[in-house]
Amino acid sequence: MTLHPYFEKAAAILAENDRGSYTVPTKGLYPFQWNWDSCLTALGQAAIDESRALTEIETLFDHQWSDGMVPHIVFHVMDDGYFPGPDVWDTARILGLSTPTSGITQPPVAGFALARLMERSADADALADRARALVVKINRWHDWFLRARDPRGEGLVAILHPWESGRDNSIDWDEAFDRVPTDGIAPYTRRDTQHADPAHRPTKAQYDRYLWLVERFRSLNWDNTKLHDASPFQMVDPGFNAILLRSCADLADLADRLGMTQIAAANRDRAAKGIAAMESLWSERHGQYLCRDRVSGELVDSASVGGLLAGFAPVPEGRAAALAARIDKLSRGVRYLVPSHDPADPRFDARRYWRGPVWLIVNYMIADGLARAGQAEAARRIREASLDLIDAGGFAEYYDPLDGTPCGGGSFTWTAAMVIEFLREE
Known part of the structure; x- marks a missing residue:
């Protein structure tokens, strides 16, 4: 059988960024293991080596905290090419960790990824014991979210730092982020702008606030029983x-x-309660879900891809149909789907991180959710646009939705993994 050339290139990128038991997102810009990167990368790895795919998730969960949290970065090796590094987070000293990690988390996609790996496995029985061990750990993480990030039991959790969302400098955060001070932070030198165009990256003002939150949480010894109420940034993100x-x-x-x-029963109950609570985030005016600022109690007037990603969950069929219609409307303003922000919004920025560009991981989850809800045509359009972006810009971190210009890091691991997934689905 002749392999698709994109598959061969994607497999080569996964191999290039493989560090034995974990992958890095790309050389230089991101030299460590990232949480949701690894879980989504495992989907692509499974088409090549199922056991190696499971190892990717196992390595991440080997560094789960004692309270159940899974950090967003694991610093397996020392590398001063990334900031903020382990010395800034200081979790190893404060918490006695054998391997330093960051002190915040990331989108909990592991449950989905593990279930999909096992559903597709050619020999699920051989992997069952490893899967059971991971189910226990993922369940602990889900339980942690409801304890630490939903203290009033509404069924939805808040992120306390934009980096937790995975959509670091989304327009969604702008107004709430203005509440975060910038005074008193330690001097720092960014590394990201040495690897990527500064015009495509978050601004210095945003970075100052990112660091203020890190220093605030560190001053509380990363005690997750205190961080929620201590944070001036509490965002209920639908995605x-x-x-x-x-x-x-x-x-x-x-x-x-x-x-x-x-x-099984505990997680089914969590899902049912949360899906019902998601209705509080629906905006008829925008035809999609919106973020809610938990501090102010108000919905955020920002129609971003986070509200479309909400369709990844088993939302009501009517909501999924409305999201498909919303994506169709967005398609009239861009060449490539799905932009991370509405191009009709004056705040849209086609090439700046999460303020306009297309990300294949988000495309994958949106398309998967829509297909599951019966919106097959919308899902097909997103898959085709994603592969068209590989034609236009190669295996980049993200892309300009207007002309397909590649942005951020190159030879990007999760982009390669998502290409394998899109090819599998076609």
């Missing part, structure tokens, strides 16, 4: 919550198949 709720639902199904009935 982030959709990933959590989809992972809860899928983990429940997998746990049932593995005979882990209590874990």
